[in-house]
Amino acid sequence: METKADFWANGEFVISTDKLYLDEELIWHFLSRESYWPKGIPQELVKKSIANSPLCFGLYVRNPQAGESTQRAQVASRQQSCRIAL
Helix, strand or coil: CCCCCCEEEECCEEEECCHHHCCHHHHHHHHHHHCCCCCCCCHHHHHHHHHHCCCCCEEEECEHHHCECCCCCCECCHHHHHHHHC
């Protein structure tokens, strides 16, 4: 089932449901090394969970210097982004 990607902006923050903006490496790193409940979770499982989820959210900070509305590498809050994404 395909879900239409949307985004919402408020000040310097952007929330997007477009999975292409999700930094799977950053999400996996947080979950496997920094979060207490899924420590050691395999990267493939995180990728599969994102791919099979019908709706994912990412929280981003606008990057006005680059002229982009969002920047994958600049996640406003790692913990919030990972909680929302999975």
